[in-house]
Amino acid sequence: xxxxGGLTASSVLVDGLLVCxxxxxxxxxMFAWRYTxxxxxDLGVYRAGGDxxxxxxxxxEHAFGAHFNMPIRLPFTYPPFAAIVFxxxxxxxxxxxxxxxxxxxxxxxxxxxxxxxxxxxxxxxxHSVLVVACLCAVLLWIVSVTDTLWFGQVNLVLAAxxxxxxxxxxxxxxxxxxLATAIKITPGLFIVYLFFSRQRRxxxxxxATLAVCWGGAALILPSxxxxxxxxxxxxxxxxxxPGFFSNQTxxxxxxxxxxxxWLWIPVGLMVGAYGLWRARRAHEAGDELTAIVLVGLxxxxxxxxxxxxxxxxxxxxxxxVLGDASSRRRVVWAAVVFALFCARLPMLGEKVxxxxxxxxxxxxLESAYVYVYAALLWFLPIRSAQQRxxxxxxxxxxxxxxxxxx
Numbered sequence: 001x002x003x004x005g006g007l008t009a010s011s012v013l014v015d016g017l018l019v020c021x022x023x024x025x026x027x028x029x030m031f032a033w034r035y036t037x038x039x040x041x042d043l044g045v046y047r048a049g050g051d052x053x054x055x056x057x058x059x060x061e062h063a064f065g066a067h068f069n070m071p072i073r074l075p076f077t078y079p080p081f082a083a084i085v086f087x088x089x090x091x092x093x094x095x096x097x098x099x100x101x102x103x104x105x106x107x108x109x110x111x112x113x114x115x116x117x118x119x120x121x122x123x124x125x126x127h128s129v130l131v132v133a134c135l136c137a138v139l140l141w142i143v144s145v146t147d148t149l150w151f152g153q154v155n156l157v158l159a160a161x162x163x164x165x166x167x168x169x170x171x172x173x174x175x176x177x178x179l180a181t182a183i184k185i186t187p188g189l190f191i192v193y194l195f196f197s198r199q200r201r202x203x204x205x206x207x208a209t210l211a212v213c214w215g216g217a218a219l220i221l222p223s224x225x226x227x228x229x230x231x232x233x234x235x236x237x238x239x240x241x242p243g244f245f246s247n248q249t250x251x252x253x254x255x256x257x258x259x260x261x262w263l264w265i266p267v268g269l270m271v272g273a274y275g276l277w278r279a280r281r282a283h284e285a286g287d288e289l290t291a292i293v294l295v296g297l298x299x300x301x302x303x304x305x306x307x308x309x310x311x312x313x314x315x316x317x318x319x320x321v322l323g324d325a326s327s328r329r330r331v332v333w334a335a336v337v338f339a340l341f342c343a344r345l346p347m348l349g350e351k352v353x354x355x356x357x358x359x360x361x362x363x364x365l366e367s368a369y370v371y372v373y374a375a376l377l378w379f380l381p382i383r384s385a386q387q388r389x390x391x392x393x394x395x396x397x398x399x400x401x402x403x404x405x406x
Contacts, residue, residue: 042152047090251304318337349362
């Protein structure tokens with residue numbers, strides 16, 4: 001039997017088996033390596049936050065143990081509304097919560113791959129699911145993706161929600177962005193972007209959603225809301241020391257070089273303004289995916305804390321650099337970006353400083369991702385309508401056309 005797309009039942013079955021084999025070959029080694037000694041500690045903190053809401057416990061006064069056999073204790077650093085959402089994770093047994101959260105996070109990851117690598121996937125539309133699976137198997141080893149899945153963090157889910165909202169939703173656009181901001185404050189820059197790019201209906205819708213979520217949480221958890229918004233939200237070091245090597249932000253960069261902490265504010269404002277300007281340029285050119293990704297890169301740089309796991313916007317970035325893979329230069333540059341974000345260069349830098357006592361090289365490596373985020377914010381190409389409609393037209397482009405800011 002042949003389907004309307006020209007696929008036979010046997011070819012669909014073969015593709016399905018290959019998808020399972022590819023994903024198993026990628027996921028099994030990762031779990032075998034990591035879960036021999038580690039459990040998703042951030043998922044444990046999310047569950048503990050939800051449990052605190054259910055049982056009327058204090059949300060911000062103490063740190064939570066991720067699991068009954070884990071000595072690591074971490075504070076709950078999200079707004080009270082997030083704890084209410086995480087009740088969904090708290091009511092399930094630990095094992096089922098781990099499995100369910102991993103599946104949701106992996107599906108969000110696959111969506112980021114599907115959108116970011118759309119031109120390449122379109123070249124193999126008869127086997128698009130298999131191509132997505134193969135891309136996921138490779139991109140799985142990007143540091144931000146592995147850490148998000150290992151630690152059970154929320155980054156992939158929030159990025160996918162914002163991307164879907166701003167790229168695909170037409171009626172009710174902005175609601176998911178408002179929800180993402182209500183759970184974790186950093187997506188709020190996307191609301192600023194909506195105003196800056198004159199998408200005012202979506203912007204007001206996102207703000208209204210945020211107000212309803214935080215207002216409702218304040219009615220349910222008044223003391224926790226007061227403590228968070230009047231105290232804890234302004235404690236930059238509460239999630240951890242800003243100068244720690246895994247914090248790849250401008251604030252972390254300044255802290256590692258022992259600069260004054262206040263310098264982060266004017267530098268962050270300048271970088272934020274530039275990122276929003278480039279994003280508006282992309283929006284005006286009709287390249288909405290690039291606009292959204294540029295805002296995502298900007299949040300990574302100007303947030304006070306962006307651990308390795310926060311950098312999931314690198315997934316669609318690599319897809320934008322690669323295009324449909326018909327240009328050798330694009331393939332090379334995409335491979336370079338991929339390799340940089342698979343190598344834990346900041347971790348190596350910390351070792352160079354601490355063990356080998358070579359601070360000059362070590363400090364450069366410790367902030368490696370900050371440099372790359374900034375370079376991508378500057379050089380990521382904004383595609384014209386013709387380039388988006390004719391993905392192979394740029395096969396003979398020079399590298400200048402690929403990497404110069406628009």
